[in-house]
Amino acid sequence: MIELSHVAYSYGGGELFSDLSLTLSPGSFHFLTGPSGAGKTTLMKLCYGELIATAGEVRLFGEDARQMSRDGIALARRRIGVVHQDCQFLDHLPVSENIALPLTVAGRKDKGIQDLADLIAWVGLTKQASQLPPELSGGERQRAALARAVIMSPDVILADEPTGNIDWEMSQRLLRLLVELNRMGKTVLVATHDMALIRAAKQEVQSRVLRLTERRLQLAGADL
Amino acid sequence: MRVPAFARRGWLLLIGDPKAERAVPPSGFTAWLTSFTAAAMAFLAVFAMAFSFAAGRLADRWSDELARTSTLRLSAPAGQMEAQTATALEVLTTTPGVAEARLLSEAEQQALLEPWFGPGLPVASLPLPRLIEIIEEEDGFDAAGLRARLQAEVPGAVLDDHTRWREPLVAAAARLRSLGWLALLLIGASTGAMITLAAQAALAANAQVIRVMRLVGAQDAYIARAFVRRFTQRTLSGALAGMAAGMAALLLIPRTEVAGGFLTGLGFTGAGWLWPLAIPPLAALVAFAATRTAATRRLRDLS
Ligand SMILES: Nc1ncnc2c1ncn2[C@@H]1O[C@H](COP(=O)(O)OP(=O)(O)O)[C@@H](O)[C@H]1O
Ligand SMILES: [Mg+2]
16 A cells, blocks of 8 residues: 655655664554654655655555656545644634545445444444534544544544543544454554553554664564 | 537536535635725626727717718808808719708808807807808718819818818727726736636645545546635636626616717627626636636646
C-alpha cells in the first residue's frame, strides 16, 4: 500500500531521519513510537504526500509520490484516511458536515444520510453532530477526526497521536475502533507514545511496534 | 437524456453546488465588496453605454439631416432685393441636386431671431438679409459650381452649406461615442481588477480552509470552483442590481424634445433598451475569469 525506501527528510536544518524504510502492507497494524520531536508526524506526512522526501523514494499505491501531480496526490488521499494530530476541521461547519467533507470534495453522493448517521453513532457523536468543532471536547474531536478518516472506506488509516489529549477510557474506545477497522481489512498505522495503549492493543490485535529514535526506525522488541 | 458535460458544469456554476460552497466560509467583507463593486460598475456601465448610443445618434443626425439642408443668405441694397431674390430662386431651382428652394417668410425669420432679440422685433424695418432654405436631393449638389454661378448672377448671395461647422461636430460626436465605448472597456477592466483583489484576499484569508480541503482529497479544480462560483454569483447579482438602478435613473431623466438636447436625449431607444441587459452576464464573465485566474495561481503557489 505505502512503501518508504531509504527515505530521508530534513526541514532545511539537519536530517530528521535518514535511510528509513517501511512497508505498510495490506491489513497490517503498526504502532509508531518515539520521543516527541523524533519525526513521527513528519513520517506520516510523507505517507500521505503532504511532504516529499528529501532523499529516497515514497510509493503510494505503487506510484512514486515525487512524480505525482497535485491531483494525483488528492486521489491517493481519498484512499488514505488520516487522523491528524491537530484534527484539522473546518470550524464554521457542523461536525456532521466535517465528517462528510471527504465525500463532498470527492463529489460522491452514493453514501446516504443513513450511512453518515451510522458512522456518527459508531464514534458516539450523535448528540454533537450539529455542533461546531470548537465546541467539542478533545476526545470528541479525536473521534470526529476518526470518523472523517474512515468515511471514504480508505485502504489505509494513519492516526497521529489519536489519544493525545483524552483520558484512558476514551483512548481505549478509540483503540477498539481502530482494531475494528483493522479486522475489516484496513491497513493501520498509529503514532503514539502511550505505551499502555500499545500494551492494551497487543492483546487484541497482531501488531508491530516501530520506534523512531536517533534518526533510525527500529522494530521494538520484548521490552514492551 | 444525457446532459453534455459542459452544460452540466455551466449549470453547476450558476446554481452552485451548495455543499461545496459551504466549505468556504462566507466572509462578510469580500462578499460585500464584490457585490458593491459589481453594482457600482454596472451602474456606470449603463451610463457609459447610454452615452455612446446618444453620441452615436447625434453623429448620425448631424451627418444625415443637416447634410440635406443648406442656406442661402442674400444681402442687397433695398432696391435690388426683390430682383436678386427672384434671380437666386431661379438659379437654385435650375441647379441639379436641389430638391426645393424656399424663401423664409418674415414670420419665420422673426422666429429665428426671437431667441436672441426677444419678441416684437420689427423685422421688416431692419436691413436684414433674406434667407433661402435649400433642401437637397439624395446625392446633393455641387456647392462649388453653385457658388460660381451665384457669384456671377447674384453678387449679394452667400451659400452656407453647413459643411464648415457640421464636419467638426460630426467628428466630435463620433469621438464622444468612441470615448463612451472606451469608458465601458475601462469599467470592465477595473471590475476585473477589483474582483481579482477581492478574490486574492478571500483566498489568502482561507488558506487554512484550502489546506483542510486538500487534506481530505479535494482537487484544485474543485477548490477553485468553490471560490469562482461564489464570486461569479455575487458579481452577477450585484451587476443586476446596478444595471436596474442605472436604467431606472436613465428613465427618470426629464425628457424634452427641445433642440434635440444631447443631455435630455441620454438613454436608449426602442430595442436599444436590450443592450444594458448584456452588462450583468458580461460582468459575471469578467468575475469568472478574474477569480479563476486568481484561484488557479494561488493554488499553484500553495502547493
Ligand atoms: N514545518 C516545519 N518546519 C521546520 N521544522 C519542523 C516543521 N515541522 C516539524 N519540525 C521539526 O521537526 C521535528 C520533528 O517534528 P515532528 O515530526 O512533529 O515530531 P513528532 O511528531 O515525532 O513529535 C521537530 O523538531 C520539529 O520542531
Ligand atoms: Mg507529532
